[in-house]
Amino acid sequence: MESAYGQGYGGWDDAAVAERRHRLPAGLRAPFEGRSWREFGYVMLGFPIGVLMFTYAVTMLSVGVGLLVTFLGVPVLAAGLAGCRGLGAMERARARALLGVEVAAPEPLRPRKRGALAWMGAVLRSGSSWRQLLYAVVQFPWSLFSFVVALTFWAYGWAMLTYPLWFWVFPMWVGQDGVQLYGDEGHAVYLDNAFEVTVTALVGLLFTMATPWIVRGLTMVDRVMVSALLGPSRLGARVVELESDRGVVVDTAAADLRRIERDLHDGAQARLVALAMDLGVAREKLTEDPREAARMVDSAHGEVKTALRELRDLARGIHPAVLTDRGLDAALSAVAARCAVPVVVEVDLPARPVPAIEGIVYFTVSELLQNVSKHAGASRAVVDVWKVEGRLMLQVTDDGMGGADVGAGSGLAGLAERLGAVDGVLVVDSPAGGPTRVTAELPWRA
Incomplete structure (x- = not known):
């Protein structure tokens, strides 16, 4: 009873906390939500990762295409595409961890034969390999843009919001009254009085509240790119689905054949074997004991009817005539x-x-x-x-x-x-x- 009460109290307390938390408007909650910080972290990581992927993709593509006049260009290009597939797997994991985007892996490579040449041919023929190369190229400029926008809004927002806490640094250590907005040879404008400091903090509050939504809008583009370029194509997904369905059909057909074999072996076949033995005994008794032989033939006739009924039921289970x-x-x-x-x-x-x-x-x-x-x-x-x-x-x-x-x-x-x-x-x-x-x-x- 005590345990039940404790569980009930805990559930009520959690519900009350959730209700109080949701009473706060979404615009005020967003800067402190874990989702907003995960999305911001995704954008911050996107730029260095984009530099890495762009450098790798462009280098391998350039070297591979340049060496196509010789045989060396094919393995270099195939290795570059295989590396892009590995980078794509890393990006899918990053999107899953920070954005909550579940993107299935693209269709696997299907070499027509065994060996290195067949594998290189499969990599070069795979549309998903080229789409992941395209992602490595286009993600870099977008990640640079997202990085600059997100970091600018985040830094200026929090800097202005907390300005009342640190504006004293300027008169004490820098030798000026505050942050300088404008200055020339004649005069300068500083944010140094209580009204200007308050207005600066309010503007910073607006920037801080807007930043999560701006970052969320930027990551929506990332979600689209990851889903469209790093996931399976519609054709590839359909091929995988058909292969799975084919396996189900084969397994079902095999199970049906085993069931038919079992029904025949345990039912009609066993009955017919017993019937053949009874008829053999009846034939031997035909001259010695005709009456007993006739009784055994009548019994065998009933067994034939039963076997026919079982065979009809079995045929109906395979495909009914009606x-x-x-x-x-x-x-x-x-x-x-x-x-x-x-x-x-x-x-x-x-x-x-x-x-x-x-x-x-x-x-x-x-x-x-x-x-x-x-x-x-x-x-x-x-x-x-x-x-x-x-x-x-x-x-x-x-x-x-x-x-x-x-x-x-x-x-x-x-x-x-x-x-x-x-x-x-x-x-x-x-x-x-x-x-x-x-x-x-x-x-x-x-």
Whole structure:
């Protein structure tokens, strides 16, 4: 009880502190926020790093291009591009640490063969390598501009804001009344009286409050450059995604083949082996004990029927004939009829999609209705299938206990992977206590 009270008190105290902190306007909070100082640090580091990257990129590019008349230019240029990729990785890490920008690494190099020549060719063909070289070149002038602007505003702002604390240095150590604004042979203007010192501090306050927003605007350009030039291209990201989807499809197909092999071995095959043995015994008894042989033949006939039923169920699990012959409406109605709870099926499609999409929809509904029968504790379910804006939509709803979760290692995760392999999406809305609504979206291909 004491622990619970302590936790409750701590949560209330944290919430109160956060509320008090947020009562301060954003313009007054900004100069003291950690985000503002991280962004300022990013700009300050950007200039020396920009000098390093610009010098390296221009040097390697110049030397490599100049040596292209000989064979030495190719490895020098490839080494320069590889170094730019390493500098790009450093910049992505810096942006992640100081700006909170998560940029994925570009697509990896894909040499067509093994060896140094193949690697150099992959580096030179890679668009991401050239984009990171471009970043190393354009980042330098921008970092110089950002460095000067940010440092100027920051230094003048804090210097003027704290001027009342240090203006005494001038009359004591410099021999003048204060900071000189203007001076010629005739006269000079100094910030030396209380009014001028106060106005200077107020101007410094304005500069100090404006500096974080100016720096934030400068780092927005850095965010765009890092994301556009150091991340994966759309084509490269799509290639990686397709490779991942291909792996999912291959793994799913292999798992299906193992399941079919297991079902055949443990089911119909074992039954047929036993049937063959029984028929062999019956043949031997045919002359000695015809009545016993006839009984064994009748038993074998029943085993044949059972084996045929198992084979039909297995074939239905591979691809049901009703789906091929009559389409989704009839096939889903057949699945609903086998469900343990009443199911209403609504299919509103202008035409039949391609067989691959039909099959995915069928098996998705089959697995979802199995989950409803086994785990949901529902009294009814509804299956809706329709088309909207070039996408096939599927939704299965039940009034069960809820709590379904894609990330809980259930069959829903496998369904999500299968749908993702064809550019589909699976969304599960299943609060505790229900109802559960599972929505799938697939591309429409007729």
